[in-house]
Amino acid sequence: MSPRGAVRRVVSLVPSLTEAVAACAPELLVGATDWCSHPAGLDVTRVGGTKNPDTDRITALAPDLVIANEEENRPQDLGVLRAAGLDVLVTEIRTLDQALRELARVLVRGCGLPRPDWLDDAEAAWRELPAGPAELTAVVPVWRRPWMVLGRDTFAGDLLARLGVRNLYAGHTDRYPRIPIQELNTRGADLVVLPDEPYRFTAQDGPEAFPGLPAALVSGRHLTWYGPSLVAAPDVLAAVVAGAR
Template sequence: MLRVTDDLGRIIALAGPAQRIVSLVPSITETLCALGAGNRVSGVTDYCIHPAEEVRGKTKVGGTKTLRIETILSLHPDLVIANAEENRKHQVAKLEEAGLNVFVNFTRTVEGCLKMISDIASLTETEDAARGITASIRASLDKAKARAPAPPPRVLCPIWKNPYMSINRDTFVHSILRAAGGQNVFEEHPDRYPKFTLDEVVLKRPEVIILPTEPYRFTEADKTDFETLGEKVSAVSHIHIVEGELLSWYGPRVARALRELSALFRGETPSSGRG
């Protein structure tokens, strides 16, 4: 019998390693594949797009917030993996009411990401693969910490536009920015996803601006809004479009995210190497 405690503090018990998994979280789908358990994933969401060659033939069960409950039930999964924020609570409750084992994740830190990988490995008995992934992440963490600039550069990281929104310290995006050596200018804001104006950007005095390609797809054209601030904000000469998954997908790509963000915060050109 396998027993693993999820992020809601509940013990999920399985008779053996999960064999028919429905993943409702894109980054966890990617993690399952990296662990070598991709062939045991029966269903994924419309947003589970990595790795493309492994998810292409999987049954789609809807969007992360618009799940097709009947489709999930028809797959007869022995394990469903959900996220407390990415999936809607009432839909997850319906799956549990139907008698399914639902493991709920709520990763908000890099350390939480390492726990998630370990938890998923325990549920699938892929601990050997997990040790390799977590070792790579820890090595990148240690290297980023050793090379972090002092003081850390003040970083503005919008995640949405119209209205502009950023992140506070209770988010995974904040954690990875911090671990890579940056200081989130909205870390102390009481809202997890604070709205802000360009006038507030001047007051926050960012030195680096990170524009991710998700959840809002920022492009080169979006730099103009910040460039209009001119000499009032030193970050206007340090605006970077960054692959959104590097900031918000907790899992095997975290090692590369730490390396590339760490390089940006040191004023270097990051390597495009994968892994």
């Protein structure tokens, strides 16, 4: 992909990427999803959800670039936008290394921006990880009703592995297996990791389903978002996991 010239109007269909662009050049953003919550007070046209964007509204905004993700957004919606003549950049992010590369691709090659300092800071933060406990094994639910857990090949699973937390279901054939709670295997698990998104697990909603296991209630933004939050993520996540022991 060659660098895009004169990108002045960007629509983001991914909360993480919205925050990444806003941290560098907020004036470029003209549209974002209803779920794009960072930065606070972001004043752009809202274009629906990640899974059900209003493609007519996006087209009417006449963006120079639409940024998306192969996991967050549906191919059929992106196809409609392309058919309308819009330039759509689709990221694939399943590991930290991939996230760092794709962020550079979106910001530098896609939007024509200088490489941001926070991206270098994120690389350094994950290169110089805080000392943690010996390796732990965890079950990591991401949804309830029905129960879903992290399986193989996920960005969040890669972050946890780098912090010494092995995902009990990392070898599952599915990336996000649906497993009824009565069938969920916790044998060999040292703790359960409960993020506050996409499902909002809390101290009152989640830990009670795993009696006898310590619960680490973690920030979903630090576990699942790829953007400026990656700078603080290793310290934030490591502290919560250590506190749950």
